[in-house]
Amino acid sequence: MTKPKVLISDKMDPNAAKIFAERGCDVDVITGKTPEELKAIIGQYDGLAIRSATKVTKEILDAAPNLKVIGRAGIGVDNVDIPYASSKGVVVMNTPFGNSITTAEHAIAMIMALARQIPEADRRTQAGEWPKNDFMGIEVTGKTLGLIGAGNIGSIVASRAQGLKMKVIAYDPFLTEDRAIEMGIEKVDLDTLLSRADFVSLHTPLTDQTRNILSRERLENAKPGIRIVNCARGGLIDEVALKDLLLSGQVAGAALDVFEKEPPAPDHPLFGTPGFICTPHLGASTTEAQVNVALQVAEQISDFLVNGGVTNALNMPSLSAEEAPKLKPYMALAEKLGSLVGQLSHGNLEKISIEREGAAASLNGKPITGAVLAGFMRRYSDSVNMVNAPYLARERGLDVREVRHDREGVYHTLVRVTVETSQGPRSVAGTLFGDAAPRLVEIFGIGIEADLAGHMLYIVNEDAPGFIGRIGTLLGQAGINIGTFHLGRRQAGGEAVLLLSVDQPINEELVQQAAKIEGVKMVKALEF
Ligand SMILES: NC(=O)C1=CN([C@@H]2O[C@H](COP(=O)(O)OP(=O)(O)OC[C@H]3O[C@@H](n4cnc5c(N)ncnc54)[C@H](O)[C@@H]3O)[C@@H](O)[C@H]2O)C=CC1
Numbered sequence: 001m002t003k004p005k006v007l008i009s010d011k012m013d014p015n016a017a018k019i020f021a022e023r024g025c026d027v028d029v030i031t032g033k034t035p036e037e038l039k040a041i042i043g044q045y046d047g048l049a050i051r052s053a054t055k056v057t058k059e060i061l062d063a064a065p066n067l068k069v070i071g072r073a074g075i076g077v078d079n080v081d082i083p084y085a086s087s088k089g090v091v092v093m094n095t096p097f098g099n100s101i102t103t104a105e106h107a108i109a110m111i112m113a114l115a116r117q118i119p120e121a122d123r124r125t126q127a128g129e130w131p132k133n134d135f136m137g138i139e140v141t142g143k144t145l146g147l148i149g150a151g152n153i154g155s156i157v158a159s160r161a162q163g164l165k166m167k168v169i170a171y172d173p174f175l176t177e178d179r180a181i182e183m184g185i186e187k188v189d190l191d192t193l194l195s196r197a198d199f200v201s202l203h204t205p206l207t208d209q210t211r212n213i214l215s216r217e218r219l220e221n222a223k224p225g226i227r228i229v230n231c232a233r234g235g236l237i238d239e240v241a242l243k244d245l246l247l248s249g250q251v252a253g254a255a256l257d258v259f260e261k262e263p264p265a266p267d268h269p270l271f272g273t274p275g276f277i278c279t280p281h282l283g284a285s286t287t288e289a290q291v292n293v294a295l296q297v298a299e300q301i302s303d304f305l306v307n308g309g310v311t312n313a314l315n316m317p318s319l320s321a322e323e324a325p326k327l328k329p330y331m332a333l334a335e336k337l338g339s340l341v342g343q344l345s346h347g348n349l350e351k352i353s354i355e356r357e358g359a360a361a362s363l364n365g366k367p368i369t370g371a372v373l374a375g376f377m378r379r380y381s382d383s384v385n386m387v388n389a390p391y392l393a394r395e396r397g398l399d400v401r402e403v404r405h406d407r408e409g410v411y412h413t414l415v416r417v418t419v420e421t422s423q424g425p426r427s428v429a430g431t432l433f434g435d436a437a438p439r440l441v442e443i444f445g446i447g448i449e450a451d452l453a454g455h456m457l458y459i460v461n462e463d464a465p466g467f468i469g470r471i472g473t474l475l476g477q478a479g480i481n482i483g484t485f486h487l488g489r490r491q492a493g494g495e496a497v498l499l500l501s502v503d504q505p506i507n508e509e510l511v512q513q514a515a516k517i518e519g520v521k522m523v524k525a526l527e528f
């Protein structure tokens with residue numbers, strides 16, 4: 001049997017190459033390639049081990065017919081086009097915990113560096129000055145630290161900051177009151193956090209919800225003299241606004257480890273701004289963390305290529321060979337239902353129930369529950385997969401109920417997902433056609449039949465003549481082609497839902513235009 005070939009395309013601890021060789025893979029270490037150069041060589045590899053520098057785009061994936069697995073030695077996978085990798089059958093894995101302590105420590109280092117202006121004081125002292133009178137710092141003891149995102153890294157930062165006698169408050173839609181109490185922190189909304197925090201530290205992935213979360217408006221309305229640390233992802237902060245507000249004194253200091261574009265241009269607006277310090281994406285760069293993630297990623301990739309084992313995959317379930325064929329379509333259904341309910345629910349999400357009815361009741365419920373939770377939490381975390389979703393849900397205090405009904409209802413098999421939101425319970429249900437094809441059959445109490453796939457538009461409206469024509473015209477004028485069209489309603493003339501699959505992504509502007517059409521109560525663009 002020929003050995004699987006693996007490429008390590010980013011700088012990685014040498015232990016990774018050693019493990020690959022020991023576990024039966026041929027490994028090449030070729031770093032620093034341009035996308036064009038990578039495209040030229042990627043075709044020969046079965047596995048790719050990366051950090052954040054390699055961008056695994058559609059073009060790279062199209063040039064990689066043999067690629068079976070991508071392993072990220074680290075956490076964030078926003079440099080990988082996961083939907084496209086999934087469509088090409090490429091498994092994407094990360095190492096969700098290997099560098100979290102190290103990154104949390106970097107955030108703490110940034111807090112201290114800001115409080116005492118260490119980089120500037122060092123620069124001027126080494127330049128021969130003795131600027132003792134120019135640097136009046138602040139103590140962190142007794143100050144309030146506001147965490148945006150309290151997952152793995154955020155919660156480690158919280159405990160370290162508590163050791164420094166800071167008061168910690170957090171904004172995270174997935175943080176329950178119980179978990180907050182356990183961590184000894186206070187859960188608040190974002191505006192409250194910004195009005196109270198002396199320091200803010202960001203620890204979320206970059207998603208549609210978190211992009212520009214520290215916008216100009218939010219920064220302008222924050223507590224005067226606030227200090228900001230970002231060791232998560234570029235794109236979470238409006239960098240130009242940050243410069244203006246540092247200059248005005250509204251923001252007293254900012255420490256960035258990550259930038260919207262990396263590496264940033266040499267004339268980046270923030271460079272040279274008083275109160276601004278930065279590091280070149282060093283959050284994960286310690287010997288300990290790099291050994292951890294290199295070993296883990298090499299073990300995971302080689303286990304997959306040599307034995308078929310799946311660990312920390314973001315787009316594939318872990319399953320035994322016997323159960324797999326029967327459960328696979330259920331898991332696809334479950335993930336779609338979880339994702340739908342996650343995309344349509346807002347507010348404090350503390351409870352989720354997964355009911356299996358008819359044929360589904362007799363199956364192993366764990367993978368189905370895992371798939372629902374993975375779909376549900378996907379938009380909150382890069383690291384969630386069907387295997388770790390139940391664990392993460394438990395850790396975050398999400399109350400997960402699994403219910404089996406042996407009776408058969410209208411459908412021979414049914415999976416129902418209900419979340420308790422601050423607006424009350426919201427439930428969706430689906431079945432399998434021909435035991436293979438997942439279909440949504442109910443949405444918030446309204447019967448409908450639809451395949452949940454690709455780009456979709458969900459509309460709640462008053463059932464009235466002429467409405468569908470108006471939506472069709474709007475999409476047509478925007479050059480959006482409708483693939484499928486599904487309707488449901490409570491009763492004639494009552495509340496109706498419309499679910500469209502479309503060939504192009506729907507932008508926020510179009511959503512706003514659709515929301516203005518007469519009779520429309522709610523519009524949401526969905527992605528599956
Ligand atoms: N600078 C560096 O070198 C490193 C950066 N990172 C980045 O740190 C970030 C956090 O990593 P982990 O803590 O491991 O991830 P995690 O998945 O454990 O935690 C992320 C948290 O953000 C929360 N969140 C999601 N959407 C939110 C929103 N709209 N508002 C507030 N909170 C929201 C989630 O509920 C979750 O608790 C990731 O972006 C990761 O890529 C990770 C390692 C090294």
Ligand SMILES: O=C(O)C(=O)COP(=O)(O)O
Pocket residue numbers: 051052053073074075076077099281282283284285
């Ligand atoms: O693990 C992560 O998310 C990181 O951002 C670390 O990035 P790096 O591997 O140091 O390029």
